[in-house]
Amino acid sequence: MTTPEIAILVNAKTGQEFNLQRYSVSVGREIGNDVVLATDKAISRQHAVVLCIDEHFFVEDMASKNGTWLNGALVGHRAKLQSGDEIRMGMTRLLFLLIPSKLYQQVETVKSSRTQTFVDSVIPMARMI
Numbered sequence: 001m002t003t004p005e006i007a008i009l010v011n012a013k014t015g016q017e018f019n020l021q022r023y024s025v026s027v028g029r030e031i032g033n034d035v036v037l038a039t040d041k042a043i044s045r046q047h048a049v050v051l052c053i054d055e056h057f058f059v060e061d062m063a064s065k066n067g068t069w070l071n072g073a074l075v076g077h078r079a080k081l082q083s084g085d086e087i088r089m090g091m092t093r094l095l096f097l098l099i100p101s102k103l104y105q106q107v108e109t110v111k112s113s114r115t116q117t118f119v120d121s122v123i124p125m126a127r128m129i
Contacts, residue, residue: 005098012093025050042090057081
């Protein structure tokens with residue numbers, strides 16, 4: 001039996017994290033999106049969507065003006081995500097992470113007791129898995 005995982009997007013610059021608990025998570029500049037990146041004017045109003053299909057995650061561009069990039073390559077339609085992937089939309093870099101729920105809980109405890117950001121806490125631990 002595999003350990004339950006938590007899927008998140010982390011803004012590489014700010015450390016802000018977005019939990020991907022739904023099967024379809026919209027990303028864009030407009031308020032109605034699940035992940036709102038309002039300060040980046042190079043991001044379209046409805047820029048991309050992250051999908052969970054059969055326990056696998058994908059990113060899909062929604063015909064955005066500036067495109068969606070996965071690890072430096074332009075996403076044509078839909079691309080499969082792996083933990084540690086970098087998604088770039090406009091000037092914003094988002095890290096996609098799959099974290100075992102036990103590890104996520106440990107990091108949350110560390111974050112509440114220190115000023116360390118989530119990115120600083122979880123990436124070294126996630127790479128050890």
